[in-house]
Each structure stands twice: as C-alpha cells, then as structure tokens.
Amino acid sequence: MTQFRRVFVIVLDSVGIGQALDAQKYDDEGADTLGHIGSGYQGHFELKNLQKLGLSNIRPENPITNVPIAPSPLASFGKMQEISVGKDSMDGHFEMMGLPVTEPLGFFPDGFDDALIKKIEDYSGRKVIVNKPxxxxxxxxxxxEHQLETGDLIVYTSGDSVLQIAANTAVMPLEELHDLCRYVRSITIDAPYRIGRVIARPYVGTNKDNFERTSDRHDYALLPEKPTDLDRLKEAGYEVIAVGKTEDIFSGQGITEGFHTTSNRDGMDKVIELSDREFRGFLFANLVDFDAMYGHRRNIQGYGDALMDFDRRLGELLPLLKEDDLLMITADHGNDPGFKGTDHTREFVPLLAYSPSLIGSQDLGTRQTFSDLGQTILDNFEVKGTEHGTSFLNQLK
Structure with a gap:
C-alpha cells in the first residue's frame, strides 16, 4: 500500500550545497553555491521556510550564513552525490530518474567543427557567427546589433554539452528558430558530436541596451536511451506531471501532462495551483531562473533575491499539502555565483523531504547517487525500479 498519494519534487536548478567528492576532476574545488550566496549577499538574507525544514542541518559543521540550524527540523534532510560523468541539467535529471549518464557527452571548448557549421548555414540560409563558448x-x-543588421546566426556553446542558437525574433521568427534547432538536434545525436542539448534562445530588443531573452526558450535534449522512472510510473498507471523545463529535458517521454513556465514565480504558481488538484502520482518541477538568470551571470544578489522569493512561495505551498502528500526539494547541479568562470559547478545537492504526516525528521545522510530520489518514489508507489539507487522511504517516519 502506497504511503503517499502524491509526491512533489521541486528542483531548484543549480542550487548546490558545497563541492562534491569528485570536484577536483571538474576543476571545481571550493565551489559552494548556497554557502557563497549566504556569505556574499549584501543586505538582509534569510530563508525562513527552508531553515525550518532543515537546510543548514544538512551540513551542521558549516551552516549557511543567516540560515540557522533548526533545533527540530520539519523535514528529513541530507545531500546527494552525482555519479553521472557530467554536470549538466540533463545529467542530473536523468540520474534522479534512474538513468545515470555514463558515456561522456560532447564538449566543444573551441567551438564546433566546420562541417557542422556548414550544415547549419546550408539549412538556415544564414551565416553563422561567434561559434565559441x-x-x-x-x-x-x-x-x-550585428545580427539585426545582417541576419547572421549567433551560435555558441558553454562548459556544458550544449549548442545554443540565439536569434532576435525581429530577424528570425520563433518557428523558424525552433525548426532550425530541431534540425540541428537531428544531426548531433551520435558521435562525433553527441551534444546533450540544443537550445533555442530567442530574444527581443533594438540595441544592446534593451536586448532581453524571452521565455520562449526551448531545449531539445537527447532522448533517454533507456526507460526512466518516469516511464515506469506512467506505465504503472500513475500521473506524471512536469512543470518548467522538465518536459523538455526528457523530450516528453514518461510524462502524462506538461506545463511550460516563464519564470520561477510562474513555476511556483503552477505547483501551488496543481496542489489543489486531486491526482495520484508524481509532480516533477524545475525552477530554472536560479541557473539561467543568476548562476551563469555570477550574480550573487540576484541569486539571493530569487532564493528568498522561492522561500516565500514555499511558505504558501506548505500549508496546502495534505497528510498523504510528500514534498522533496533538491537540485540538479551547482552554479556558484561566487566562483570562477560562468559554468555549472560539481557540487552535492540538498535533499529535503517533508510531509504533514511525518513526525520529526531523519538525517538521510549523504546519498551515493541522485537515483536514490527516483528509487524512493518508485518504492512509494510499489513500482519496480532498476539497480540504480537505494530508496530512503523507510527512513521517512
């Protein structure tokens, strides 16, 4: 018999909680997203609801600045170590759902080769510019401004396995951009490219002073090579609801209903709205602004503001949860705004598990893989999983 009728997972995209055990392999020693935000934020920083759940209890030896250890946390708490070979959103989400990424994806620190660029130019009828991280x-x-004058395509990458195409919608209509990205996705699935995500990056504006990326971003990810825990839940007859970019990450596989969102606030609006719906299954939400708006831009103030805004919205959600609901809060990787560079950082991710029906909390320790999350959800719904991950359901009391 299932313990929880509904399981909500909110992924705070890039909210890491300190360097992972293998951070050295990624040149990420010293990374600490939450730690550096807490210590570097200028002004009053507090996360009342996350504090009450037990955020700083995850690492009592080094609590988040201005987020005290909770004497009696409301949630069970721990952290998770990633075993996938990358530190991209796709890697993290796939691993959470029982499919660690074991084959390295393609990285392009010097840009993409001439053959791929020519295919993009031939298909689009436009010249490619930039082509570097x-x-x-x-x-x-x-x-x-050059793009506005010429119509050339801005193609670029990053420290992750991504090919991104930025286009001003006044020059390249949204559907044309999406069509091009679908084509690029189709030719970069296998070696020698094997690119994790092709991302459409539309923006608007008339000059560099008012250019602004729109919420019509779309990620074209590699299809999961094997079934994920989403597929298992769906096949077992449970609802699998995706909020935010989650549906894009899994290319719609294993999802019964998806809701694209325009911001963290829009994402929380949708989660709160759906908490009033009667369903049996799993809601999987991603809040991407932490990563896209503040982590990559190394903006400690903006990141801190976004965390406090989420914390306030969390305060709205918690009273709406029912006795047979389980809420888990985690992240998919780090993106330390107080660190060098502009790329993701290899970090542990926080794990908080709360239900109104749970009395007290448990220290869930350091989970050896993100797959423990998915295995716990499967265990709750009595669905058979794989060899990846260990359920902590019986520790939630």
Missing amino acids: YSGTEVIEKYG
Missing part, C-alpha cells in the same frame, strides 16, 4: 547575455550584448 560564451555567456548567453554577453553574446547577445556583443553581437545582437
């Missing part, structure tokens, strides 16, 4: 906002600021 770049911050998404900086590349638009530097080359956006």
Whole structure:
C-alpha cells in the first residue's frame, strides 16, 4: 500500500550545497553555491521556510550564513552525490530518474567543427557567427546589433554539452528558430558530436541596451536511451506531471501532462495551483531562473533575491499539502555565483523531504547517487525500479 498519494519534487536548478567528492576532476574545488550566496549577499538574507525544514542541518559543521540550524527540523534532510560523468541539467535529471549518464557527452571548448557549421548555414540560409563558448547575455550584448543588421546566426556553446542558437525574433521568427534547432538536434545525436542539448534562445530588443531573452526558450535534449522512472510510473498507471523545463529535458517521454513556465514565480504558481488538484502520482518541477538568470551571470544578489522569493512561495505551498502528500526539494547541479568562470559547478545537492504526516525528521545522510530520489518514489508507489539507487522511504517516519 502506497504511503503517499502524491509526491512533489521541486528542483531548484543549480542550487548546490558545497563541492562534491569528485570536484577536483571538474576543476571545481571550493565551489559552494548556497554557502557563497549566504556569505556574499549584501543586505538582509534569510530563508525562513527552508531553515525550518532543515537546510543548514544538512551540513551542521558549516551552516549557511543567516540560515540557522533548526533545533527540530520539519523535514528529513541530507545531500546527494552525482555519479553521472557530467554536470549538466540533463545529467542530473536523468540520474534522479534512474538513468545515470555514463558515456561522456560532447564538449566543444573551441567551438564546433566546420562541417557542422556548414550544415547549419546550408539549412538556415544564414551565416553563422561567434561559434565559441560564451555567456548567453554577453553574446547577445556583443553581437545582437550585428545580427539585426545582417541576419547572421549567433551560435555558441558553454562548459556544458550544449549548442545554443540565439536569434532576435525581429530577424528570425520563433518557428523558424525552433525548426532550425530541431534540425540541428537531428544531426548531433551520435558521435562525433553527441551534444546533450540544443537550445533555442530567442530574444527581443533594438540595441544592446534593451536586448532581453524571452521565455520562449526551448531545449531539445537527447532522448533517454533507456526507460526512466518516469516511464515506469506512467506505465504503472500513475500521473506524471512536469512543470518548467522538465518536459523538455526528457523530450516528453514518461510524462502524462506538461506545463511550460516563464519564470520561477510562474513555476511556483503552477505547483501551488496543481496542489489543489486531486491526482495520484508524481509532480516533477524545475525552477530554472536560479541557473539561467543568476548562476551563469555570477550574480550573487540576484541569486539571493530569487532564493528568498522561492522561500516565500514555499511558505504558501506548505500549508496546502495534505497528510498523504510528500514534498522533496533538491537540485540538479551547482552554479556558484561566487566562483570562477560562468559554468555549472560539481557540487552535492540538498535533499529535503517533508510531509504533514511525518513526525520529526531523519538525517538521510549523504546519498551515493541522485537515483536514490527516483528509487524512493518508485518504492512509494510499489513500482519496480532498476539497480540504480537505494530508496530512503523507510527512513521517512
């Protein structure tokens, strides 16, 4: 018999909680997203609801600045170590759902080869410019006016396995951009590219002073090579609801209903709205602004503001949860705004598990893989999983 009728998982995209055991492999020693935000934020920083759940209890030896250890946390707490070979959103989400990424994806620190660029130019009828790693906002600021004048395509990458195409919608209509990205996705699935995500990055504006990326971003991810825990739940007859970019990450596989959102606030609006719906199954939400708006831009203040805004919305959600609901809060990787560079950081991710029916809390320790999350959800719904992950359902009391 299932313990919880509904399971909600909210992924705070990029909210890491300190360098992972293998951070050295990724040149990420010293990364600490939450730690550096807490210590570097200028002004009053507090996360009342996350504090009450037990955020700083995860690492009592080094609590988050201005987030005290809770004497009696409301949630069970721990952290998770990633075993996938990358630190991209796709890697993290796939691993959470029982499919660790074991084959390295393609990375392009010097840009993409001439053969791929020519295919993009031939298909689109446009010249490609940039073709190297770049911050998404900086590349638009530097080359956006050139694009308006010429119609050239801004193609760039990052420290992750991504090919991104930025286009001003006044030059390239949204459907044309999406069509091009679908084509690029189709030719970069296998070696020698094997790119994790092709991302459409539309923006608007007339000059570098007012260029702004829109919420019509779309991620074209690699299809999961094997069934995920989403597929298992769906096949067992449970609802699997995706909020935010979750549906894009899994290319719709294993999802019964998806809701795209325009911001963290919109995402929480949808989660709160859906908490009033009677369903039996799993709601999987991703809040991407932490990563896209503040982590990559190394904006401690903006990141801190976004965390406090989420914390306030969390305060709205918690009273709406029912006795047979389980809420878990985690992340997919780090993106330390107080660290070097502009790329994701290899970190542990927080794990908080709360239900109104749980009395007291448990220290869930350090989970050896993100797959423990999915295995716990499957265990709750009595659905058979794989060899990846260990359920902690019986520790939730």
